[in-house]
Each structure stands twice: as structure tokens, then as C-alpha cells.
Amino acid sequence: MKRDYRRWYSSRLQREMELLVFGHAGAKVLMFPTREGRFFEYEDLRVVDSLADKVRAGQLQLFCIEGLARESFYDAARPPAARIARHAALEDYVLHEVMPLMDALNPHECTISMGCSLGAFQAASLAFRHPHRFRKLVAFSGRYDLSQKVECFGDLFEGYYDETIYFHTPLHFLPNLACPWRLEGLRRLDIVMTIGDADPFLDNNRRLSGLLADKGVDHRLHIWNGRAHRAGAWRQMAPLYV
Numbered sequence: 001m002k003r004d005y006r007r008w009y010s011s012r013l014q015r016e017m018e019l020l021v022f023g024h025a026g027a028k029v030l031m032f033p034t035r036e037g038r039f040f041e042y043e044d045l046r047v048v049d050s051l052a053d054k055v056r057a058g059q060l061q062l063f064c065i066e067g068l069a070r071e072s073f074y075d076a077a078r079p080p081a082a083r084i085a086r087h088a089a090l091e092d093y094v095l096h097e098v099m100p101l102m103d104a105l106n107p108h109e110c111t112i113s114m115g116c117s118l119g120a121f122q123a124a125s126l127a128f129r130h131p132h133r134f135r136k137l138v139a140f141s142g143r144y145d146l147s148q149k150v151e152c153f154g155d156l157f158e159g160y161y162d163e164t165i166y167f168h169t170p171l172h173f174l175p176n177l178a179c180p181w182r183l184e185g186l187r188r189l190d191i192v193m194t195i196g197d198a199d200p201f202l203d204n205n206r207r208l209s210g211l212l213a214d215k216g217v218d219h220r221l222h223i224w225n226g227r228a229h230r231a232g233a234w235r236q237m238a239p240l241y242v
Contacts, residue, residue, distance in 0.1 A: 027112055027135070112136040194223075
């Protein structure tokens with residue numbers, strides 16, 4: 001399986017950024033790591049290995065990127081406004097630096113936004129905000145409202161709220177979404193979500209599913225046994241849904 005390491009300085013993020021590319025052809029998969037993960041996380045967790053047959057066959061090409069969670073949502077030293085601003089800057093980097101690289105390396109018409117845990121939030125937020133850039137969303141074990149307290153998981157903005165948080169939070173902006181062009185784009189997406197029946201974010205996923213249904217957006221929500229919020233479950237899910 002072809003493996004390619006890339007690194008460059010991003011003026012948008014004011015830092016060096018790294019990524020890994022696996023494969024040579026096929027649908028392009030933009031992979032956001034979990035909150036603790038980095039660009040090599042899915043290789044370390046063997047999620048890449050679980051997709052190896054499809055990658056070697058030229059059905060998928062994986063682009064594993066940095067999620068910068070420690071510089072955004074989970075950086076307690078930054079004020080909440082700066083946390084969401086850092087996330088918005090990451091989105092800008094993905095749209096204007098990573099995705100052009102993906103297109104330059106691979107002309108395939110299908111691009112998939114994919115992530116696990118916090119990466120599922122990032123993948124979903126990006127795809128729902130820019131549906132014309134994607135054909136598919138695959139989100140495992142996601143939390144789609146980072147301002148909501150759930151069990152031991154707190155409000156990552158500590159009560160702060162602004163327009164940027166609103167427009168990057170699927171459970172906030174989807175209820176009021178009325179733009180025909182954007183809704184048409186969402187209805188063209190192949191949307192797959194998974195969550196464990198013991199995962200604390202189960203209700204969060206059901207709410208997102210209900211909002212999508214209300215907007216006439218077809219999707220699939222697969223509920224797995226147990227918590228299913230770990231690498232072993234994601235390795236089983238990936239070849240089924242990506």
C-alpha cells in the first residue's frame with residue numbers, strides 16, 4: 001500500500017502542518033482524528049489497515065490530517081472565542097490547502113469527509129457547511145454539540161457563545177437552515193453515522209438524525225451494541241461504511 005508523508009508551513013495556521021496519504025486512486029477520504037489524535041492516529045489504531053484491501057484495489061485514497069484539538073477545543077489556556085476561531089482557521093486550511101492537494105493528486109469525483117469521536121464532529125461540521133465539496137459523510141461515535149454537557153463531558157466553551165460557534169455546530173444551525181442551495185447539497189450527500197447504544201452521545205446522534213429527517217435529508221444511523229467508542233469498533237465499522 002502506497003504511503004506518502006507531506007509537510008508544509010501553513011500561513012493560515014501560522015505553523016507547520018503534516019499529513020499522511022495512503023493509496024494511489026479511488027474516492028478521496030478526508031480523515032479527521034480524535035481529540036487526542038494526530039495525523040498518524042488512524043495508522044497507529046490500525047483503522048488504515050482495516051481499509052487496506054480497498055486502498056490497494058484503488059477504491060479509496062486516505063488523507064489523514066491534523067485535527068488541532070489541543071490548540072482549539074481542548075486548549076484551556078485559550079479564551080473560548082479563540083478556541084472556536086482556531087477551529088475555523090483549521091477549516092480554512094482544509095478547504096484551501098488540503099483539499100486542493102487532494103484534487104491535484106487524484107481527480108476522482110467523490111470526496112468523503114470522515115472522522116471518529118471529535119473527528120466526527122469536525123467531519124460533519126465541514127460537510128454540512130460545504131456539502132457541494134463532498135459526496136459522502138462517515139461519522140463514528142460523534143458529539144455534534146460541543147456546548148452541551150453530557151455526563152462527564154462539559155461545555156467546551158464554558159458558557160461562552162457567539163455566531164462562529166453557532167455556524168460550526170450542526171445541532172445549532174441545522175434547525176434554522178432554509179437555504180435551498182445548501183439543502184439541495186445536503187440531500188445529495190450519502191450520510192452514515194454510527195453510535196453505541198451505551199455511548200453517552202446516543203441522544204445527541206438521535207437528535208441530529210431527527211433534524212436531518214425534518215429537512216428531508218436521507219441518512220443512515222447505525223446503533224451498535226455497547227459503547228463502541230474505541231479503536232476496535234472503528235476498525236470493524238470502517239470497511240462496512242467507508
